[in-house]
Amino acid sequence: MMAFTHIAAGSASALLAADWLNAPAPQTLLMLGGGVLGSMLPDIDHPGSAFGRRVLPISMMLSAVFGHRGITHSLLAVVGMSALAWYSLHHLAWHPGYSVPFVVGIAVGYLSHLAGDWMTNSGVPLLWPSKRRFVAPLRLFTGDFREYLLAFVMYGWVIVHGMRTAGR
Numbered sequence: 259m260m261a262f263t264h265i266a267a268g269s270a271s272a273l274l275a276a277d278w279l280n281a282p283a284p285q286t287l288l289m290l291g292g293g294v295l296g297s298m299l300p301d302i303d304h305p306g307s308a309f310g311r312r313v314l315p316i317s318m319m320l321s322a323v324f325g326h327r328g329i330t331h332s333l334l335a336v337v338g339m340s341a342l343a344w345y346s347l348h349h350l351a352w353h354p355g356y357s358v359p360f361v362v363g364i365a366v367g368y369l370s371h372l373a374g375d376w377m378t379n380s381g382v383p384l385l386w387p388s389k390r391r392f393v394a395p396l397r398l399f400t401g402d403f404r405e406y407l408l409a410f411v412m413y414g415w416v417i418v419h420g421m422r423t424a425g426r
């Protein structure tokens with residue numbers, strides 16, 4: 259799945275979660291930011307990915323040790339990364355009123371990435387270290403025009419819905 263689509267799905271999921279939690283506008287924005295970040299994090303194990311290129315040494319090491327779509331594409335990583343983010347923000351003395359929505363956004367964005375890759379042909383090792391790869395019966399994200407179409411629909415929804423939240 260392309261970074262473009264992952265970001266679309268991450269921001270849409272974060273907005274949905276913010277809505278569901280009845281989050282006020284500033285917290286919605288923080289969740290959205292976390293969602294975008296979380297949606298890119300799993301591909302940190304891919305030196306060629308949008309995010310991996312920015313942290314090349316880490317990304318090369320991860321891909322050498324675990325391979326692409328290894329540990330970073332597991333439920334263990336969702337918990338680990340959220341805990342790491344929470345710990346870092348705590349140390350930066352972020353108020354929980356801001357750090358909680360941001361970390362929830364990261365977790366939601368991260369999960370949306372795993373869900374997205376689940377709907378591709380290669381699937382994801384959700385229960386890593388088990389090597390079993392989970393593949394959705396419905397493969398939506400195939401890297402062709404359908405994926406672009408879905409991504410555009412999600413971006414459209416995020417913009418319309420985001421503006422409505424901002425005006426609340």
Ligand SMILES: [Zn+2]
Pocket residue numbers: 300301327331371375
């Ligand atoms: Zn991925």
